[in-house]
Amino acid sequence: MPVQTAQNEMRLEILSRPENVGLVRVAVAAFASQLEFTLGEIEEIKVAVSEAVSNSILHAYDGPGRIGVTGRIDGQALEITVEDWGKGIPDVEEARQPAFSTDPERMGLGFVFMESFMDDLEVTSQPGKGTVVHMRKVCRAPAVQ
Amino acid sequence: MPVQTAQNEMRLEILSRPENVGLVRVAVAAFASQLEFTLGEIEEIKVAVSEAVSNSILHAYDGPGRIGVTGRIDGQALEITVEDWGKGIPDVEEARQPAFSTDPERMGLGFVFMESFMDDLEVTSQPGKGTVVHMRKVCRAPAVQ
Amino acid sequence: MLVQEVFSAGHVILRLEGELDLGTAETFRRAAEEALERHGSYRLVLNLAGVSFIDSSGLGAILGRYRRIAQRQGRMALVAPPENVRAMLELSGVFKVIPIYDSEQKALAG
């Protein structure tokens, strides 16, 4: 039985390089494990984080840039924010459509996966300023005593 | 063969709570894996990081506090800095002695492990201001092509 | 991401091990292109049994190989994805395009 966690927080900053996706994923998964998520739910959280961070790495910057990832546990809820200070998304609604991608090599499923694997997804973006992706997932597993 | 990494950086901030040691360890291990360290060396890095972070959690603050962890890869060298803004260590030389501990329940081996598992260890501390532990380990594995 | 290569019955067999994401997709892409070219074959069997994680970048890398192979009238098959990887192949629709078998033998027999 994990330690009862009323409230916890973490903040991670990485450079926008493909080889850094994995470390964000394991850090957030370890953080999320402080709630009693099932293994399947942890897997879903890993995919969602991977998609958000991969988007910032791929789409936000032409050159090098920074990406910030914040995790928060509040009661039984896990909140994850991924932000960059890059190009931004001109039309967020369009970007969130399945199969929409500005890169012909990609599937356009990033936002779809984030949305289906988390309970809430909020995307705020300002062209030229950057993008903030906020996700939330509630842990519903009954606490086995 | 990992991607050739000339230079990389990560920064992680956590709250000084025991349940957060594990997530720092996995994040730094994933980061270190970008160099071609052996599994045994990764294990050593995990212990060293665990000791430094555990020290800040245990000894730096009476109440809640923050801990910062920075990772840097520069050529074949991994550098890790763990810092807190807590009590500080009055006599660093004494604190680094084997078996020295201000807590009777502990072994006083934290600094000993950091020193024996890393190539370099620098400890800077200012009473009332905080502590900075800087560690360095060079990856010597021949790059197998 | 480790890639092991075997050539059998006119097919390039690649056995992947590790996480297939944005950080490793390029390693896989290069290994696949290079092996297909070297063997002058456009038949690829991708053994996914050792893949512990996949996301849309990984799925895209697999689909990208399929597209190149299809252009050249080749053939591609996936083998033994673990439960979590199989779920992603289904959600993304990749499993409708590329057939999945539970062993390399069956994939070669086609």
Add this chain to the structure above:
Amino acid sequence: MLVQEVFSAGHVILRLEGELDLGTAETFRRAAEEALERHGSYRLVLNLAGVSFIDSSGLGAILGRYRRIAQRQGRMALVAPPENVRAMLELSGVFKVIPIYDSEQKALAG
């Protein structure tokens, strides 16, 4: 950290699984104290086969149990530490104080 408990031949056997560090030492400490008290026995066999990581906090927690048990003229044994854990038991000197066996059977036989 998962702790499985078995009572056999007058000994409490605890099988640990996971990482033994500052974050999990307290779970282990409580499980051990509680089991010894419940069984009114001060003989503890600690199976470490499932321990994937240990640092000085984990070693300290093990040594802490040993001290309490020694105070009460009990006995404690460690079983089957994986290679990395064994190295830490040696470096810290814990293996000089608490005997290590490669099976629970041998630890019970003493």
